[in-house]
Amino acid sequence: MIASATCDVWIGAAHHDQLLGHLFPGDRDEHGAVLHAGVVRDGDVLRFVVRHIELALPGRDYVKGKIGYRALHPTFIHRQIIQCRNEKLAYLAVHNHDCGDRVAFSTIDLDSHERGYPALLDIGKGIPVGALVFGRDSAQADVWLPGRARCTLGELRVIGQTIRRFYPAPRQTGYADVAFDRQVRMFGVAGQTMLKASKVAVVGLGGVGSLVSEYLARLGVGELILIDPDHIEETNLSRVVGATQRDVRDGLTKTQIAARHAREAAPGISLTEIDGDVARRSVAMQLRSCDYIFLAADSMRARLIVNALAHQYLIPVVQLGAKIRSAANGCLDESMSVVRQVRPGEGCLWCNGFIDTGQLAVEAKTDQERKDQAYGTNEANPSVITLNAVAAAHAVNDFLFDFLALRRPANTPPYTHFHFLKRLIKAVLPRREPQCRECVRRYGMGDAMQLPGFDG
Numbered sequence: 001m002i003a004s005a006t007c008d009v010w011i012g013a014a015h016h017d018q019l020l021g022h023l024f025p026g027d028r029d030e031h032g033a034v035l036h037a038g039v040v041r042d043g044d045v046l047r048f049v050v051r052h053i054e055l056a057l058p059g060r061d062y063v064k065g066k067i068g069y070r071a072l073h074p075t076f077i078h079r080q081i082i083q084c085r086n087e088k089l090a091y092l093a094v095h096n097h098d099c100g101d102r103v104a105f106s107t108i109d110l111d112s113h114e115r116g117y118p119a120l121l122d123i124g125k126g127i128p129v130g131a132l133v134f135g136r137d138s139a140q141a142d143v144w145l146p147g148r149a150r151c152t153l154g155e156l157r158v159i160g161q162t163i164r165r166f167y168p169a170p171r172q173t174g175y176a177d178v179a180f181d182r183q184v185r186m187f188g189v190a191g192q193t194m195l196k197a198s199k200v201a202v203v204g205l206g207g208v209g210s211l212v213s214e215y216l217a218r219l220g221v222g223e224l225i226l227i228d229p230d231h232i233e234e235t236n237l238s239r240v241v242g243a244t245q246r247d248v249r250d251g252l253t254k255t256q257i258a259a260r261h262a263r264e265a266a267p268g269i270s271l272t273e274i275d276g277d278v279a280r281r282s283v284a285m286q287l288r289s290c291d292y293i294f295l296a297a298d299s300m301r302a303r304l305i306v307n308a309l310a311h312q313y314l315i316p317v318v319q320l321g322a323k324i325r326s327a328a329n330g331c332l333d334e335s336m337s338v339v340r341q342v343r344p345g346e347g348c349l350w351c352n353g354f355i356d357t358g359q360l361a362v363e364a365k366t367d368q369e370r371k372d373q374a375y376g377t378n379e380a381n382p383s384v385i386t387l388n389a390v391a392a393a394h395a396v397n398d399f400l401f402d403f404l405a406l407r408r409p410a411n412t413p414p415y416t417h418f419h420f421l422k423r424l425i426k427a428v429l430p431r432r433e434p435q436c437r438e439c440v441r442r443y444g445m446g447d448a449m450q451l452p453g454f455d456g
């Protein structure tokens with residue numbers, strides 16, 4: 001049995017728009033729906049990520065109640081719970097109350113849960129069942145877990161370009177450390193509190209990731225997960241922040257260096273250091289309950305796995321890096337930085353051709369196989385700190401404005417490509433393939449689907 005007294009519910013922005021349009025059409029009446037949601041259990045975290053919404057048709061699926069005012073029709077409930085059971089997703093019934101930033105279940109609502117949910121748990125055979133009630137700017141939950149533990153809502157989070165949060169009642173803002181005074185003047189104590197409560201992963205701690213890690217630590221992010229399997233080398237010193245000659249001599253890992261640097265910048269920070277490859281499933285699994293992921297590793301496998309995490313767990317992700325290419329005559333051909341925001345349901349790195357399957361196959365080979373087949377002479381790629389800094393600063397800046405909801409809500413963030421030779425910044429809207437095996441098939445499945453990657 002899970003001890004957690006609260007759970008969080010995360011929903012994609014397009015789904016949230018659709019749901020609120022249905023619940024609040026302007027008639028001030030009550031409406032209903034059912035959410036099918038992936039379950040995420042990681043340590044103390046219990047999170048539901050919405051995969052599918054079934055709107056209840058007034059008069060057919062949402063009808064006059066025998067005891068309460070309105071109720072979902074038993075046939076509708078039965079069809080939904082069976083679908084959820086078959087996909088191993090949680091069943092969450094939704095209705096609305098005509099109120100604003102404060103909402104609670106009525107006694108009649110709670111009595112109906114007491115009467116109905118034990119039987120639904122039996123039918124569900126192991127899936128959580130429960131209810132959400134929405135106000136226009138608030139939400140509350142009563143979720144029943146197998147074993148009869150119950151939990152209320154911690155936070156409802158809407159994942160679009162902008163991340164929006166809803167609670168049962170307005171939250172009290174506390175106090176921010178004086179070290180953050182200058183930035184609190186921009187985004188307030190509430191913003192600083194959100195940063196402190198957040199868990200952010202940085203995958204890849206080379207030239208780009210080491211900068212991202214430093215920025216996040218100084219901004220006051222409470223918990224960082226740092227992932228990189230590599231040791232620092234002499235040729236990294238031109239761009240990995242915090243790295244020294246001595247670290248090269250001592251054979252430190254890039255993760256160790258980033259962690260030391262983050263701790264110096266922010267003594268109270270909580271750090272998880274993983275000197276491993278995110279393509280290992282055991283490593284990727286540790287990212288399931290993150291609030292945000294920065295992908296600064298250049299392998300295609302890392303892209304495939306982190307892209308899957310974004311859609312399966314509705315985690316906002318940004319892929320960032322720099323690319324420099326020279327022609328045979330030595331002239332610079334291309335010199336660019338990229339910041340590609342990935343949001344669940346809004347197109348993915350796979351749909352948009354940024355995961356090269358040929359390269360994926362090469363990366364899946366062992367070192368010996370690569371040698372035997374004369375793959376990749378391992379010619380080093382050019383890399384320069386200033387290009388990395390453009391990508392890192394832009395991506396962390398987007399994180400601030402989106403994660404703290406400092407700008408107008410939007411659902412689809414564009415990819416930003418900086419072409420330095422042409423002095424050009426391009427915003428490219430991502431495509432979404434309707435049958436994508438990654439962003440569509442995995443969407444909101446949570447723990448019910450295995451992540452890609454190799455075992456161990």
Ligand SMILES: [Zn+2]
Nearest residue numbers: 105106109133
């Ligand atoms: Zn109610």
Ligand SMILES: [Zn+2]
Nearest residue numbers: 348351436439
């Ligand atoms: Zn896709």
